[in-house]
């Protein structure tokens with residue numbers, strides 16, 4: 441199957457499978473897994489933080505970050521479109537008793553500092569305590585600029601807030617901006633990184649922050665059922681995600697632009713090429729297209745797409761130019777019937 445639904449579908453590389461088979465392991469809940477310890481130490485340094493925790497998922501890493509920064513009755517500011525507001529089953533509210541305060545995302549994915557300032561609550565017992573701003577980069581495939589992230593730091597310093605980055609795809613942002621990931625991380629008190637998306641590890645994310653934050657997060661991870669045992673098997677693949685798979689993301693970004701151009705030439709498809717910053721693009725399908733029928737047709741041709749009036753396409757290691765050409769010719773033949 442050619443799968444354009446997400447970069448989460450990427451299969452581990454042969455090098456990852458070999459590293460997993462040969463990983464030195466121990467019980468990580470006792471702190472005894474050498475491969476996990478090595479990944480966490482290396483990653484903390486690599487991203488410019490004191491400490492790091494390996495987690496089972498990005499959702500878990502975000503929840504641990506929110507619960508480590510905030511107490512019951514605190515609130516965090518985020519975008520209406522933030523993954524850790526909209527797509528994580530309300531975990532911060534349900535499990536952390538933390539109130540989200542979303543504000544509308546701007547067209548470029550950023551949050552307006554005027555709108556954020558208006559949402560910060562005064563110190564008054566009527567209100568939840570505003571503690572944290574959570575940003576996301578990339579967001580819907582769009583990249584927040586270095587300047588914007590530095591402004592966010594100044595805003596948080598003025599307002600007395602901590603600053604978190606949901607960096608599930610922060611390496612895509614680093615490649616698109618042409619900067620080292622540690623430069624992106626610098627303004628933030630904590631960041632999360634997904635190893636299991638475009639970076640191709642089978643499982644796992646990182647939470648990075650201060651020693652104090654990570655030791656709180658370690659307790660919360662245990663509480664959430666995220667303490668794992670011989671998990672070096674996963675950490676071994678995670679390390680290769682960060683050392684071997686980053687440069688390749690530039691191919692995914694070039695392929696997304698190529699796919700966008702090709703889709704834009706099809707009748708009934710509209711793509712805004714300016715919005716393709718990384719490996720995610722959106723196509724608007726007009727009313728002439730029967731979504732359910734086309735989706736089924738593609739599936740029968742061995743192509744998986746989350747087809748909708750506004751369809752998200754994601755490029756990744758396992759859909760190369762040839763796969764894109766196959767998608768386009770299949771669509772083209774269908775549309776000209």
Ligand SMILES: *Cc1c(COP(=O)(O)O)cnc(C)c1O
Pocket residue numbers: 496497498499500502523524576578606608609634636645
């Ligand atoms: C995928 C994603 C997550 C969550 O990661 P999982 O490993 O799927 O739980 C968090 N934030 C963003 C922006 C994501 O894209």
